[in-house]
Amino acid sequence: MVALFKNFGIGEGSTGKVDGEFKKSLPKRGKYSVAPGYSQLDWARKISSGENLSGVNRPMKVSKDELKKHCTEEDCWMSIKGKVYNVTPYLNYHPAGVKKIINNSGIDATQVFMMNHAWVNEEAILRNCFIGYLT
Template sequence: MEEFKVPKNPIQARLEAQRKANQSTSPSTKNAVNRAPSSQSGFHNIRVIPPVSTLSSQERSRGHLAPPNSNPITRPGGLPGRIPPGMAPSSSNASFPSINSAQRAGGSSSQGARKKVGLEPGCSPLDWARLNSSGQNLRGIFPNEFPLKVSKELLKNHKSQNDCWTVLKGKVYNITPYVKFHPGGIEEIMKCAGRDGTSLFNKYHSWVNFERMLENCFVGFYIG
């Protein structure tokens, strides 16, 4: 008569198969497993790099930091953008544009610079402007003679302080009433008496509008 076998529980059968498999593992495999390093032991071989020092070799040898600057620049009142009084630029060197620079309008030069002389009372530029617009006959000729055609010989006849003509850019002017108003003095303006004074005028007064200033002293045109 056959023996009746009760079928095994599937869970028990799986556990029994796993136990038999563990028993059949070779000793070399077990030793290899035992020799495997743990996850924690691997950190003992990591080399820690020290931080790089920013000190110089001399400072490291002294063993301390360099002392702070003993003379820091301070601003008066703690206001930003202020310069200490001792560091402010000298006013004598702070001229801009520099003297005689081309950036200065009408910069002085050795040729254009002339000294003014003291004028008599009533001979200021305002006094001349008042006389020039007064309606007086400053030409010194009759109205029906205007404008004259002045030759070189005729021009030479008018070279005294009381009868002074000159030529400025082809136009003849009677500068007799203006002589005492000249800022450079009578002696200087008389250098143009009875002759063409254009070159001297351009040398010293090129910026002056003589046509406006002497409009009522205009005599005529120079024909040479």
């Protein structure tokens, strides 16, 4: 299975201890909980069939103007590291809730994404939701 989380040096050859300064730089964990049936494991099962959830037939170039039209719960796009994803199907699976994504949708959300969870492997999690590249 593809790793949904990136390894930040914890594992082979490391003590497993998290550096204090690094820990302080992490966001405080919230108290949001997803509905039953919407865990990351449920999402991993959903995408494992390879079903296209992007809403487009083939990758396309997306302008900033086009991107900003998609910022609602029914139609939610987000750009991360130059790639554009249709995150609508993922909304209810997001461990920190729908709003956090909606509030940053229709834009290049790379910075806020990385500030919250640089270890999250968005390319793996959203591979079935890939729309194309931000121009």
